[in-house]
Amino acid sequence: MDGDVSGGFGAASLNLAIKPAVKSCYPALNFNKPSKLPADNSAWWCDSRDEFAFMGFSYEVTACQSLSQLRKDFKDIRTRFRGRYVRLYGACDTQGFYDDIITAAYENTLGVHALIWFGFNGDNVWMGRRDALFNTLLTNPTAPFVTRVVQFGSEPLFDNVLTPSELTAQVKAAESRLKSVRIPVTVSELAYGYQERGGAQNVLDAIDSINIHMLPFFSQNASTADQAWPLVLQDLDWFIAHGKGKKMYFDENGWPSVTSPGVQPNSPVAVADVANEQAYYELLDAHCEDLKQVVHGGIGWFAHIYSDDMEPGYGIYDTNGHLKFPFHPRTYC
Structure with missing residues (x-):
């Protein structure tokens, strides 16, 4: 049986509620796919209160991977690493690409955290991406059984793409648009992205879950990952203090093995190497029970990112397709 503990680590007291054993649900590791999809996804997904520990990988799609490559990678995520989800990163604007994501994910019993990618050019291309994604979600019959959440991102507040009020309006409009297929909406963002906008409480109040960028390497107090x-x-x-009990995930989450022009520390003693990349994930594993105690069933976390081919330094695989270090994170504690 699982414990559901409400409150932050600094809370004076914890309220423990015992829940019954979890039934088979998508995309649990014990899930058996039915021969036919049900009429809707209302009883399809695992309860988010039962989702904690390692969830899967951030997976960049800028390369517009072929369906065969998606099938290969998603099978690896599920079978080798016992992943339950992929969190998309970047954008592929090829028509029908998200249909391929849906196909490969469902074949491999993976859920998807979809992403509306703003990019870094300050243009409105994201609007077309939003509309294309919504069209697929509303017309592909398998989409509601694979897409767990739609994210606006990445870091739209930190990058000043939209004001908190504008982003809130987009979130609410998306929730209304996707209500018929029961797909929630969130924002993929740093704590500092909210904080530098006065907390952006209107955004936090609007989103259905809180999808956090946890990148401690960039802290001014960073040293080594084990610290x-x-x-x-x-x-x-x-x-925890501002989220009002909503489910939380670490989605863009990791420690780099190398620096690059776009990955520079803010601390003179922050160390980027393979040993520290490994040590960061081992740190999360070591605190699995602590993370499980967080409100709404605990923190589910993703490893950012699947391969160095996608973002140098953050991959679990190097550019030659070899594991950079042993990686077998806990999926339960």
């Missing part, structure tokens, strides 16, 4: 737990708690406790 990063206080940095994780600092951001996490802020979200």
Whole structure:
């Protein structure tokens, strides 16, 4: 049986509620796919209160991978690493690409955290991506059984793409548009992205779950990954204090093995190497029970990112397709 503990790590008291054993549900590791999809997804998904520990990978799609490549990678995520989800990163604007994502994900019993990618050019291309994604979600019959959430991102507040009021309006409009297929909506963002906009409480109030960028390497107090737990708690406790009990995920979450022009520390003693990339995920595993105690069933976390081919330094695989370090994270505690 699982314990559902409400409150932050700094809470004076914890309220423990015992729940019954979890039944088979999508995309649990024990899920058996039916021969035919049900009429709707209202009883399809696992309860988010039962989702914690390692969830899967951020997976960049800028390369517009072929269906065969998606099938290969998604099978690897499910069978080798026991992943339950992929969280999309970047954008592929090829027509029908998200249909291929749906096909490969369902074949491999994976859920998808879909993403409306704003990019870094300050243009309105994201609007077309939004509309194309929504069209697929409303017309592909398998989409509601694979797409767990739609994210606006990545870091739209931190990058000043939209004001908090504009982003809130987009979230609410998306929730209304996707209500018929029961797909929730969130924003993929740093704690600092909210904080530098006065907390952006209107955005936090609008979203259905809180999808957090947890990148402690960039803290001004960063050193080595094994010392990063206080940095994780600092951001996490802020979200607990302002999130009003909503489910939380670490979606863009990791520690780089190398620096690059776009990945530079803000601390002179922050160390980027393979040993520290590994140590960060081992830190999360070591605190599995602590993370499970967070409000709404605990923190589910993703590894950012699947391969160095996607984003140098953050991959679990290097550019030659070899594991950079042993990676077998806990999916339960």
